[in-house]
Amino acid sequence: MTLETRRVGPEAAAEVLAVVKAAFADRPVLDPPADALAETEDSIAAMLALSGGLLVLDEGRPVGALVLDPVDDDVYLRRVSVDPGAQGHGIAHRLVRAALLETARAGARRVRLLARQELPRTIGFWRDLGFIETGRHAPYVEMARPAPVVVDVPGADDMRDLGRRIAGRLAGGDVLVLSGELGAGKTTFTQGLGEGLGVRGGITSPTFVISRVHPSLGDGPALVHVDAYRLGGQAELDDLDLDTDLDEAVTVVEWGTGIAEGLSEARLEVRITRATGQADDGEADRAVDPEADPRVVELDGIGARWLDTDLRPID
Ligand SMILES: Nc1ncnc2c1ncn2[C@@H]1O[C@H](COP(=O)(O)OP(=O)(O)O)[C@@H](O)[C@H]1O
């Protein structure tokens, strides 16, 4: 399979409709029937005209589709569909991941959807992707998750600024899971966080110790800084016996993906990558700041704790 995800408008109504029909025809018959079965090319084109949708193609053949429907500060995912013949290749995950990034780029707060309450496996799929049940209006379960926030971070000072800004949104008990390769800026981000929280400084990459507690200089939460790089797994993180402080402190785990999830039901995932695909606009910019080594940071709140916390930059 060679998959490609494409942002589409009303011109792709026929292709989107074909995937929607195939997917919904294959689902259990519901009462009342799924609205999707009544869609026509015109009705899909009308939905796509508002803010478009996403199409996944396998060597040019449409195999996955969804429609993006903005409502106030949120975006609803509608008609999420995968061709039954193409299931089991991660197309649904790919679609949703692309939809979350589209939503992030559009600056929306939350991603919402309606799932049929008779379909627990579908609801489980969404739950695994960080969606939380926010209401029940028979025959629907309404689910939502925060949209990720994507921030461009040109230099190390900007990374510290970002940490400082996020600190203002945090409270004792919060867990942050930082990911990104060696030298990505996880510790730099944590330094800003420490400044913003007003904790005792000296935040470094803990080379010999695995975790360090930075007490508050005021009456705010302490910062527990964990570097899980050399930790074998969940068991070892438990061995650190951090639980005593966790309800009161802000806990930051570098390299925590796959390890720190057990610490708390909710977590803020901070994913740092090197910026790529920048326009090559000559030597001028590089001459101004030879140290500039831009990053992209994705802030992604998992769990009810983050649903109403606005992590978007304030400016
Ligand atoms: N845009 C940027 N964001 C973060 N760090 C940057 C950036 N540009 C350059 N740097 C440098 O990259 C290094 C990041 O190191 P560090 O924060 O220890 O990474 P990690 O903890 O992810 O291994 C620092 O030396 C920092 O000055």
Ligand SMILES: [Mg+2]
């Ligand atoms: Mg580090």
